[in-house]
Amino acid sequence: MKGLLVLTVLFVAIFGKETFEGDQVLRITAKDEVQLTLLKDLSEMEHLQLDVWMEPIDLSTPVDIRVPFTSLQTVKAFLETEDIPYSIMIMDLQVMLDEEQDQMLSARAAAPRTTDDYDYSNYHAIADIYSFQDMLVAENPNLVSKIVIGQSYQGRPLNVLKFSTGGTNRPGIWLDTGIHSREWVTQASGTWFAKKIVTDYGRDAALTAILDKMDIFLEIVTNPDGYYYTHNSNRMWRKTRKPNPGSSCVGTDPNRNWDAGFGEPGSSDSPCSETYRGPEAHSESEVKSIVDFVKSHGNLKAFVSIHSYSQMILYPYGYTSTPCKDQSELHDLAMKAITDLASLYGTSYRYGSIINTIYQASGTTVDWTYNQGIKYSYTFELRDTGRYGFILPANQILPTAKETWLALMAIMEHTKDNTN
């Protein structure tokens, strides 16, 4: 009896775990009915042990077959003799499975329990960023609080982290990232900025001086519906996700929806356009919530809205070529900011007004905030200049965040020094 048990265990041990070393998955496209029939016959040859992933149905659908290593030569020779085109979809199935396994294990293990565990050098799903925000507040209750300024169209919270060392309605600095959801390096950088602030308060003299006088407000996922959509459906989604009545096209460009030159050249009136301005100014809750916050706060002195890509620091205006009245000061400050930014890794930024440097754009965030009296209103465009574009490799997140922080510090320090 015991012998039988041992034998059974051995049997299961040897034959239970299958390995796919050297196996390949071929994608085969039959050119005609004759070839299709040949493929069906091939897949039925037992001794080849072929594992059909996608059946031969018709000529327009490719056939995917896992071919064990031992049958590879035979199968390929057959396909070539019969002149049946194929390509190798998976070079070595076991290698791929091993990689997947590693990834799943590391993903499970890495659900961070503190903001010190959080992986800043990777892109995260929206749920992870929301957890991060709550952890940061819990770890730094005397410095950080979370304000929910509104809800997205689909009901997601619009969270703003407030960094404050006290006082009542101190002058404030606003930073936002992720207003255009496909610009992933921005939300990732925003997360890093949040951690940077709590790390540097009490350690870095310049940041401490800023926070002793002013509050910092940081909205990391400014367009949460869009961000979720880029993870689950379309990596290149830019706008909000609010449907447009009478159109099959969804979403409004949140950076054309502000009441500054709204409706003028530099935005589109077509819901299908990526720069659709929306039915009216502030129609998007993602925008209106910030508008309401800014107005009710009443004491913001700087406003930086962060985008990617192009490597630029831009100041108003986008909707008109009339220079803004603080042009000279904003220009000089932008120059200081890009110089500080470049000091870290040599990354080269351009700067100037929106309309001169990039294009005419109406209804933009910083044109509105500037017209509200928030003098130090800037739009940033982070890395890179087009090689990767929106899909910036994760290993560039930290360098991008760190160099951008130097530019932000330049602006925040100047704001502090010019605010009563």
Next chain:
Amino acid sequence: MTTGVLNPSHYPARRAATVVQHYLNTRYGSPYRWIFLSKVHSGSAEDMAEMRKYQLELTMQEMISNVSGQCSAELLFPGGEGQSAPQVQASCEGLLQSNPTAQEEAFYQQHRASNNMVSGSNIPDSYGHMEPSMKPFWHLGGVASSCIMLRESNESTLYNMAQVANFTQLETEKDQLRFNYHVLLHEMISQEIIHWKLLVTWSPEQGVKVLQTELQPKCHDCEAPPNTTN
């Protein structure tokens, strides 16, 4: 339209310079040579009959070797009703060698035999990652895209390749490697993502040729399967 001396920081010079970049890739690009604009030093624009003429002094950088070179370029954007491509002339120092490199030759030999057709998708993936073996195909996609981007460019556009959606190798024909490519282009002014299907050939001798192009309809809500990390 800006005329006269151009501010190198402002968009008119920048857009024209990007057209030169597309031109250089069309002429000289390969799976191991992909050129990007590094800096605009100076430029000027003038109106000429039905056309707009630009002159530019630029630095371009080749992305794989990291070699930079100075370039002088002249562009003509045709005016009027027709949709014809800009004409570009450019000469660069130190950047463009005419002979195929050892890497290009090795890559060509590796893939020209018909029994090992390669394919790939989402290059780079959502996280900016790609398998090392896919890199030359990414570069090739970028270079092939440059042919279309050059053709489609005018003074109101700024194109970059956003992603290679997928590519499939076809049988080698007349000693040219052949591929079907589906690429996503990003047009900066409209912010649109434009899908193109391309039939591309390449050999070290002949360079990159785009034999067929097919504009794909805009899918308003592309329900693509989620991208996973590789």
